[in-house]
Each structure stands twice: as C-alpha cells, then as structure tokens.
Amino acid sequence: xxxxxxxxxxxxxxxxxxxxxxxxxxxxxxxxxxxxxxxxxxxxxxxxxxxxxxxxxxxxxxxxxxxxxxxxxxxxxxxxxxxxxxxxxxxxxxxxxxxxxxxxxxxxxxxxxxxxxxxxxxxxxxxxxxxxxxxxxxxxxxxxxxxxxxxxxxxxxxxxxxxxxxxxxxxxxxxxxxxxxxxx
Amino acid sequence: xxxxxxxxxxxxxxxxxxxxxxxxxxxxxxxxxxxxxxxxxxxxxxxxxxxxxxxxxxxxxxxxxxxxxxxxxxxxxxxxxxxxxxxxxxxxxxxxxxxxxxxxxxxxxxxxxxxxxxxxxxxxxxxxxxxxxxxxxxxxxxxxxxxxxxxxxxxxxx
Ligand code: SF4
Numbered sequence: 001x002x003x004x005x006x007x008x009x010x011x012x013x014x015x016x017x018x019x020x021x022x023x024x025x026x027x028x029x030x031x032x033x034x035x036x037x038x039x040x041x042x043x044x045x046x047x048x049x050x051x052x053x054x055x056x057x058x059x060x061x062x063x064x065x066x067x068x069x070x071x072x073x074x075x076x077x078x079x080x081x082x083x084x085x086x087x088x089x090x091x092x093x094x095x096x097x098x099x100x101x102x103x104x105x106x107x108x109x110x111x112x113x114x115x116x117x118x119x120x121x122x123x124x125x126x127x128x129x130x131x132x133x134x135x136x137x138x139x140x141x142x143x144x145x146x147x148x149x150x151x152x153x154x155x156x157x158x159x160x161x162x163x164x165x166x167x168x169x170x171x172x173x174x175x176x177x178x179x180x181x182x183x184x
Numbered sequence: 185x186x187x188x189x190x191x192x193x194x195x196x197x198x199x200x201x202x203x204x205x206x207x208x209x210x211x212x213x214x215x216x217x218x219x220x221x222x223x224x225x226x227x228x229x230x231x232x233x234x235x236x237x238x239x240x241x242x243x244x245x246x247x248x249x250x251x252x253x254x255x256x257x258x259x260x261x262x263x264x265x266x267x268x269x270x271x272x273x274x275x276x277x278x279x280x281x282x283x284x285x286x287x288x289x290x291x292x293x294x295x296x297x298x299x300x301x302x303x304x305x306x307x308x309x310x311x312x313x314x315x316x317x318x319x320x321x322x323x324x325x326x327x328x329x330x331x332x333x334x335x336x337x338x339x340x341x342x
Binding site for chain 2: 148156161163170172
C-alpha cells in the first residue's frame with residue numbers, strides 16, 4: 001500500500017517543526033512506492049524517534065537497515081558518490097505503508113548513532129553492516145561480527161577489500177586442477 | 185574329486201581379503217551432514233526412489249559411528265574448522281565423497297570471500313562428484329565407485 005500523499009507532504013515540514021529547524025530533511029523520490037526521506041546522519045536518532053513515536057506517523061516496525069559502499073564514479077554527478085549510503089526502512093502496522101530514511105556517511109571512519117533502543121531487531125541489522133562494511137554504530141549494546149568468524153580481518157563488502165592469500169592456513173585460491181581418479 | 189565338490193552346499197570358499205572387502209563395502213555408514221543446496225539431493229538419495237540404504241549405506245547421527253562423510257554443499261571458512269573436527273572424530277578407515285562443484289573447487293563461489301575453494305584443501309578426498317547439484321543417481325554412482333575402491337583394498341596387509 002502506498003504512503004498516504006497527505007502525510008508525505010507534511011512529513012518534511014513535520015520534522016522541521018518538531019525540532020524547530022534544527023534537523024534538516026527532504027523528501028526525495030516521492031513517486032516511488034516507498035518514499036525516501038533524506039537526512040543528515042547526525043540527526044538519525046531524532047528522526048527515528050519521530051517516525052516511530054509521533055502519533056500521526058507510527059512507523060513502529062523496522063523492516064531493514066541496509067548499507068552500501070559507494071566507491072565508483074557514477075554518471076549522474078549530482079549524486080553523492082564517495083562514502084556509505086544507509087537506508088532505514090520502517091513500516092506502519094496500521095495501514096501497511098512504508099518509509100525509507102536515507103543518509104550518507106563519509107568514506108573515512110564512517111560512524112552513526114545506534115537505533116537499537118527503538119527497535120530490538122535493529123541490533124542484528126547493525127551488526128551485519130558492521131561486519132560486512134565496517135560502519136561503527138556508536139553506543140550500540142552489542143556490536144560484534146554476526147556472520148563472519150570473529151578473527152576475520154577486514155570488511156568484505158567494501159570496494160577496496162583485499163583478500164589475503166590464506167585464512168587459518170587454508171589457501172584462498174585454487175591452483176591445481178582436479179586430478180581425475182580412475183577405477184578399473 | 186576336489187575338496188570343493190565334497191563340501192556341503194552351504195559352505196563357500198573365499199580369501200579373507202575378499203570377504204573383508206565385501207563386508208566393508210556393503211556397510212559404509214555415512215555421517216548425516218549437509219551444507220547447502222546439494223544436501224537436498226543428499227536427502228533425496230536417502231529417500232525411497234534412490235534409496236541409498238539398499239547399498240548398505242545407512243545414515244548415522246554421530247561421526248564416531250560413520251565410515252563415510254559426504255561433503256554436500258558449499259564449505260565456508262567459518263565451517264571449515266568444524267568440518268575438520270567432524271572428520272577427525274571419525275574412526276579409521278574413513279572415506280570422503282566430495283559432492284557438487286562447490287565442494288570440489290568452490291564452484292560458482294569461486295570469487296567469493298567466504299568460501300573454501302575445494303574441500304581437498306583441508307582433507308583428503310576419495311571421490312569427486314561433479315554437478316550443481318548432482319542427481320541422486322550420480323551420488324549412488326559415486327558410492328559404487330567408492331565401494332569398488334574399498335573392495336580392492338588389502339585392509340589387513342597395510
Ligand atoms: S554445487 Fe551447486 S547445488 Fe551444490 S551446494 Fe554448490 S551451488 Fe548448491
């Protein structure tokens with residue numbers, strides 16, 4: 001179901017009015033099925049608190065948090081190219097509409113405040129992004145690797161990730177062809 | 185008249201090697217262990233159509249009772265140490281079938297950061313079974329090839 005258009009127009013203004021202009025936000029991609037609200041990364045906790053708790057919004061269900069490392073040049077130069085792009089997708093359990101909050105983080109030392117006290121499921125999403133992209137979630141309750149082994153080095157979904165020649169004594173490349181076995 | 189013709193019908197003569205090989209190859213118990221999509225085919229092989237048990241090959245829940253481990257699926261680095269532990273817990277003599285492209289050489293995860301490029305990097309393999317995934321018939325064929333290998337072994341004369 002689509003986000004109610006009336007809400008959409010009000011949303012950016014609402015963010016503006018609640019925080020008296022201290023939090024800047026803009027609706028980008030209002031025509032897609034999930035509208036995207038673009039914010040500055042330092043305001044993430046304020047905006048999430050608003051969309052979760054405000055009586056007109058009530059996006060209480062966190063669908064996902066996703067991260068992308070942008071390191072390649074794109075044709076459209078208006079895009080913010082270097083760094084990390086984060087999407088927080090929330091849903092409203094009353095009318096099943098969704099809202100995405102988008103923010104970007106710098107290429108060097110990316111960090112953002114955790115939101116795991118607003119939604120318990122946020123912790124695993126944040127651990128995944130920390131594991132694969134190396135984004136640091138400040139004040140997280142439990143920020144450990146979630147999928148890769150604890151002794152893993154590096155963050156493999158970064159564009160500049162370099163694989164070592166061995167992991168725990170196991171070669172990471174294969175040189176020899178399979179030897180055919182023959183049994184008469 | 186040889187001795188052979190004087191014996192009653194319910195007695196037959198063979199060599200110890202052959203008898204041992206025959207009994208060992210028809211009691212190849214395998215460790216119930218699967219890793220990825222190939223293990224779905226492994227389950228089918230245990231099902232009524234392919235029915236791997238008619239070759240005397242029964243699934244076992246513990247490595248201590250198993251003679252054979254079928255590496256069915258994608259082996260990641262995180263799993264590699266656990267798999268090695270399972271393999272080391274099995275009693276000698278033990279056999280390994282590498283089932284599917286992933287465990288043969290990494291398969292379609294050849295460029296992946298998390299996948300071991302072939303299970304023979306961490307343990308010896310007796311039979312490589314190609315396919316993505318191999319059909320249950322192919323797994324049975326691999327088992328028969330392994331049985332032939334076991335039959336030819338001189339187990340007591342090592
Ligand atoms: S070889 Fe193919 S079917 Fe088997 S585990 Fe790999 S991807 Fe899955």
